[in-house]
Amino acid sequence: ETGVTQTPRHLVMGMTNKKSLKCEQHLGHNAMYWYKQSAKKPLELMFVYSLEERVENNSVPSRFSPECPNSSHLFLHLHTLQPEDSALYLCASSQDLALAYNEQFFGPGTRLTVL
Amino acid sequence: ELKVEQNPLFLSMQEGKNYTIYCNYSTTSDRLYWYRQDPGKSLESLFVLLSNGAVKQEGRLMASLDTKARLSTLHITAAVHDLSATYFCAVLDSNYQLIWGAGTKLIIKP
Numbered sequence: 193e194t195g196v197t198q199t200p201r202h203l204v205m206g207m208t209n210k211k212s213l214k215c216e217q218h219l220g221h222n223a224m225y226w227y228k229q230s231a232k233k234p235l236e237l238m239f240v241y242s243l244e245e246r247v248e249n250n251s252v253p254s255r256f257s258p259e260c261p262n263s264s265h266l267f268l269h270l271h272t273l274q275p276e277d278s279a280l281y282l283c284a285s286s287q288d289l290a291l292a293y294n295e296q297f298f299g300p301g302t303r304l305t306v307l
Numbered sequence: 308e309l310k311v312e313q314n315p316l317f318l319s320m321q322e323g324k325n326y327t328i329y330c331n332y333s334t335t336s337d338r339l340y341w342y343r344q345d346p347g348k349s350l351e352s353l354f355v356l357l358s359n360g361a362v363k364q365e366g367r368l369m370a371s372l373d374t375k376a377r378l379s380t381l382h383i384t385a386a387v388h389d390l391s392a393t394y395f396c397a398v399l400d401s402n403y404q405l406i407w408g409a410g411t412k413l414i415i416k417p
Contacts, residue, residue: 234311235395235407248404282349289403295340296405298350 194218196299198283204305205273213268213302215283223289224266225296226258229280241266242289273306280304309334309400313408321416323385328411330379330396338399339379341370343392344410350395354381386415 196217205211217224226238240248241260255277257269266283280303284296310333320326330339341353354363356372356379363370367390369382379396393412397405 232409234409235397235405237404240404248402250404284350294338294399294403295352295355297352298342300349 196283196285196297198281198299198302200302201300202303202305204307205270206307207273207275209273210269210271212270213281213283213304215266215268215299217264217266217283217285217297217299219285219287219297221285221287221297222263223286223294224260224263225284225286226266226268227282227284229282229301231279235282239268240289247289270304273304275306278304278306309336309398309406311396311398311406311408313396313411315411316409317412317414319414319416320383320386322387325385326383328381328383328394328396328413330381330398330408332377332398332406334400335374335377336398336400337374339372340397340399340405341379341381342395342397344395345392353394383413388415388417391415 199214223242225240228236238252239258244260255272259267280301282301283299286294286296312331314329339356342350343353344350354370359374361372367384372379391414393410395410396408400406
């Protein structure tokens with residue numbers, strides 16, 4: 193595997209379900225991100241991790257719970273979601289938060305539908 | 308609070324024509340990124356612009372940054388169908404977060 197991978201690619205869940213999204217980066221990066229992409233809205237940053245520590249949580253509802261067990265893996269745990277949470281969830285990684293270049297590399301995304 | 312505006316949001320053009328996408332932002336930043344997204348696909352990094360006056364070119368795409376005007380442009384020269392995609396600009400804020408524009412959906416007709 194190369195780059196940033198995400199599983200599953202598609203997920204349909206009911207409002208009472210619990211599921212998790214997984215992201216893995218094979219680039220040796222230190223920073224990882226979760227984004228939400230909804231139709232007709234700019235990309236929204238949800239969480240940022242640097243060296244496995246959360247550095248930003250942009251007022252995301254508690255029904256979204258991130259986990260970063262090591263610098264290569266990032267999870268997004270989902271529970272009691274709402275239909276408006278249906279979106280494309282993108283994971284990204286970058287070499288380091290503070291580096292001048294800090295280009296972010298994105299995974300293919302998980303298309304989430306909440307019924 | 309940093310805000311990023313792109314225009315136009317939708318652009319339909321003929322092959323062979325030139326056009327420019329604009330990205331304005333509201334507060335000081337010296338780092339701006341351009342990404343491309345094909346339908347159903349993820350985002351692909353195109354350019355990273357780090358300083359005032361920076362200009363980068365790749366094939367038919369050229370990006371520039373004017374930090375004083377808080378403006379970046381993505382210029383498309385002699386467009387071809389393969390360049391049809393949605394293009395996003397993103398600006399780094401003081402907390403090292405990327406603030407994204409809404410995207411410009413570009414359709415290039417043969």
